[in-house]
């Protein structure tokens with residue numbers, strides 16, 4: 001038997017972490033690295049295929065990840081650094097939002113959502129700069145959020161949960177720490193705690209903003225076999241987006257939930 005195929009060789013600047021895979025949905029280990037795909041024969045690399053890339057969050061379970069040409073990394077990091085510095089500057093001025101490419105964006109949300117990208121692009125200096133600035137300026141809320149994301153990336157879910165709880169104490173009206181906590185409970189299969197967190201987040205949201213959280217709650221109610229709550233949630237989604245009535249998997253789930261709870265689906 002001849003063994004041939006293609007795989008990544010010459011892995012450099014490897015960063016290992018934990019996260020939820022965008023491709024298979026599994027929560028587990030991943031790695032980010034520089035490398036290049038080569039055609040191989042008996043695992044001896046023979047032919048380079050394509051350019052060198054930075055692979056981001058390659059999932060250990062399904063081997064999928066995002067690829068960025070290695071030649072683009074410097075520019076992507078330059079832009080990220082610029083946006084991060086703008087967000088930090090606004091926080092230091094006592095503002096909550098900053099101007100992100102002509103959109104008003106909460107600084108804490110931006111920093112929390114991008115710190116992992118910076119880490120996976122292997123710019124440890126920038127990670128340290130963000131953490132040190134937030135600490136020095138005593139910007140507790142974004143500091144806890146960023147810490148939480150970094151702890152999650154290290155696979156320390158319990159500690160990340162504590163950081164989000166501290167963030168929630170600082171900003172009780174912000175849903176970011178609450179949904180982040182909900183996601184932690186979900187990953188730990190603590191479904192009742194996750195449900196309470198997401199239901200709490202829902203309280204302060206209106207109409208279309210609710211959809212994303214309703215989607216998570218559909219999975220949670222299904223897991224908990226709470227078919228009454230499941231049916232109600234399907235119906236709220238249908239009210240918000242009537243087009244879901246044309247979505248076969250959605251309607252199949254809805255009708256199944258109605259049957260379980262002995263209710264007629266609404267037309």
Ligand SMILES: [Zn+2]
Pocket residue numbers: 021022023024025026059060061062063064
């Ligand atoms: Zn995966």
